[in-house]
């Protein structure tokens with residue numbers, strides 16, 4: 020149960036911006052009984068007025084996408100939105116998603132200190148609120164802050180390890196160590212987080228389920244983490260190569276073509292390391308030959324237009340559209356294992372089959 024709502028399968032599909040996990044993918048995952056997640060990051064990039072008024076375009080698209088994903092889910096699973104704390108539209112996105120009826124809000128790329136306060140502005144919503152953390156320390160800190168200021172604790176927690184795709188809550192060195200096969204085991208981090216949550220579970224007299232994310236290979240691994248105390252797992256990369264994924268065929272093909280050695284750690288303009296394919300854009304940025312951006316839509320709080328090596332929004336939209344030359348193609352450390360296009364139903368069935376076999 021997640022804030023009184025049943026989650027039939029212990030599977031979350033992680034939010035993927037820009038434009039990778041929108042209503043189609045999230046709705047399809049929820050229709051199978053999992054939690055599908057819409058990424059709010061520039062989710063209105065296809066709206067006709069996006070270039071003129073990106074904020075209005077994003078918020079309008081987000082409301083429509085939440086409602087559509089809920090309709091696709093037909094009441095089977097849950098529809099969440101993922102809003103990154105580092106984005107300028109973070110609070111507006113949360114309010115819009117809650118008004119549109121999202122079942123959960125999951126926030127990373129910074130600690131969502133004020134999330135319960137923002138949610139309280141939409142009293143008609145009783146959505147679950149969850150932080151994404153990468154350590155027991157972060158889990159304890161967010162619980163302490165929410166307890167002190169809002170008299171509540173997270174409804175669930177996503178623990179993202181160093182093998183995840185997109186932005187990472189780890190140093191570049193830790194991410195590289197993980198890439199080289201020497202990650203701090205997710206099991207250790209899970210133990211840390213579960214320990215950090217104990218006093219808050221006791222105080223509030225309810226469970227705070229923890230879902231592990233980042234390089235969880237299959238249902239058997241999910242089972243192992245569940246034996247260690249996790250409530251389930253969050254998967255992202257494997258859902259990209261599905262028919263329902265909102266990315267273009269070009270993105271899906273880039274992922275299918277990728278080999279393990281094509282995956283690298285980039286320094287993102289967000290100020291965090293990120294895991295991505297070594298596309299020509301990344302090679303130019305590394306060589307210092309990438310022309311500086313000529314325009315800024317002020318999407319990220321920490322990004323400095325004058326010093327950023329490339330515009331991350333433009334690069335992520337280019338990737339979404341399959342532009343190999345100019346795109347930033349985020350992916351998890353297991354991207355090399357994705358070998359064929361499938362459907363969300365096949366992915367969900369496969370994970371649950373492996374989970375059952377591993378009993």
Ligand SMILES: Cc1cc2nc3c(=O)[nH]c(=O)nc-3n(C[C@H](O)[C@H](O)[C@H](O)COP(=O)(O)O)c2cc1C
Pocket residue numbers: 032033034035036037039058060101103126127128151179182183184185186232233234235253254255256257348349350351352353
């Ligand atoms: C293409 C891509 C984009 C992502 N974008 C986001 C994002 O916008 N916000 C976020 O919190 N996590 C993001 N992530 C992280 C995932 O939600 C997820 O936690 C992680 O990748 C799970 O690991 P896996 O891909 O190995 O299954 C992204 C991951 C990928 C692969």
